[in-house]
Amino acid sequence: MNRLVREQIFSRLQALNPNPTTELEYRTPFELLAAVLLSAQATDISVNAATRKLFAVANTPQGLCCLGVAGVEPYIRTIGLFRTKAKHLIATCEILIRDHGGEVPEDRDALEALPGVGRKTANVVLNTAFGWETIAVDTHIFRVSNRTGLAHGKTVSEVEKRLERLVPAEFKRQAHHWLILHGRYICKARKPECWQCPIRDLCDYRSKSFPPD
Numbered sequence: 001m002n003r004l005v006r007e008q009i010f011s012r013l014q015a016l017n018p019n020p021t022t023e024l025e026y027r028t029p030f031e032l033l034a035a036v037l038l039s040a041q042a043t044d045i046s047v048n049a050a051t052r053k054l055f056a057v058a059n060t061p062q063g064l065c066c067l068g069v070a071g072v073e074p075y076i077r078t079i080g081l082f083r084t085k086a087k088h089l090i091a092t093c094e095i096l097i098r099d100h101g102g103e104v105p106e107d108r109d110a111l112e113a114l115p116g117v118g119r120k121t122a123n124v125v126l127n128t129a130f131g132w133e134t135i136a137v138d139t140h141i142f143r144v145s146n147r148t149g150l151a152h153g154k155t156v157s158e159v160e161k162r163l164e165r166l167v168p169a170e171f172k173r174q175a176h177h178w179l180i181l182h183g184r185y186i187c188k189a190r191k192p193e194c195w196q197c198p199i200r201d202l203c204d205y206r207s208k209s210f211p212p213d
Helices: 004-014 030-036 044-057 062-074 082-100 108-112 121-129 139-150 156-166 167-183
Strands: none
Touching: 004 167, 030 044, 030 062, 030 082, 030 121, 044 062, 062 082, 108 121, 121 156, 121 167, 139 156, 139 167
C-alpha cells in the first residue's frame, strides 16, 4: 500500500466523520483517564453506565480517595476485573495527589508509571485529552491495520510504530479514532461487513464478505 492509497483511505473516513472522538463519556482529563483505565477488557457501553453513577458521586482524585476501594467497587461491579481496577484507580488517585497536585500529567512516562496504565492508555489520554498525535493500538486498530494493509505488524508495538511513520501527517491527530470506529462497526473480527465499507476498493483484504441473504 502506497502513500496515495493511505491518503485516500483517511480522506474517506474523514469525509464520513470529520470530528471523531472516543465513545467513552468524560468531561475532564481525569475522568477520561479513569474511564480508559476501567475499559480494559470491557465495552465502552458498560464503562459509561458505571462512570455515570460513579462520577456523579466523585469525579476527582480527591473525591475517589475519600470513597476508597470499598466505596468504588459497588459502582463498577458490572465491569470485568472490577476489584483489581478499583485498587488501581485508587492507587492512581493517590499518586496524582501526591506527585502531580491532583492533576493528570501531560507526560508519557508519568502516565505509564500509574497503576493499571500502560502505553495504550497513556496514548489515549495524550491524544484525546491533550491533542498529541499518538495512536493507541488496541485490538480493533491492530486488526484493521493488518487486514487492510495500512500497517502490517506481528505485535502491537510494531503496528504502532508503522502507523506513526506511515499515516499522513494531516490525518495523524484523529487516525486513532477513525480506525477504532471502523474496526468496531464495519471491519469486525469475525464477520467484517465489507459490503458497506467505504474503503473496500482500497483494502488489501482478500476474503471480502458479502451481505447476508
